[in-house]
Amino acid sequence: MIDELLAVLIALAGGLAGGLVGVGGGVLFVPALTIFLGLTQVEGESTSLLMIVVVALVGAARQNAYGNLNLRDAALIGVLSPLGVLAGVAAANEIPQRALELSFAGLVLLIAYELIRRALSQTPD
């Protein structure tokens, strides 16, 4: 019962993060499904994809109502992503996983730095 309640709370937090910053929430859905509901890692990641679709659909509809959606650009990004997925899966099998994780962590930190620098140099809107 406690496990189910925690899974519900984490799912709520995942959706909240999705709405606030425009990500799918999978970072939180996967542990909710695996740690608290007993799914295996593969099942958790796959089921999380279903939740991401539902959450992103509702979130995109809400943002569209607020006037914050460019459907043409979104379609182009979405349609071309499978090419990248294939390349990513192929690369993951060629390059040591640890080196990939550390270089991506470095890239992510660089993006975070740039976002913070820009946000702090802007005048408030």
Place this chain on the structure above:
Amino acid sequence: MPSSRTLKLAAIGTAAGLFSGLFGVGGGTVIVPLLIFWLAYGERLATGTSLAAIVLIGLLGAIAQGGIYGNVHVGTGLLLSIPAIAGVVLGTAIQQRIPQRAVSLLFAALLIGVAVELIVR
């Protein structure tokens, strides 16, 4: 020749797919900052557009995993989607009421969390 704007969008789509293929990290981590940096999107427009792109990306993945490999627990996923939907409706509503730069700072905090998770994995 496609316009440079179209090429940038194509690059964002490919990069988003690349990183989900490599790390299982959702495309939004890549889409939102690149829309802001390369296409001068405001934070709210970037997050809304990212969510719509994620619908397509996630749908392809879910169909592949569910239809081909049978790994999707549909009932559990839909049930747990109920609180997640409540979260996303609340999150988008809150986002309209805070400054755009605050969205950038929240996003940066999320990225730092992702980086830490990748490092300690």
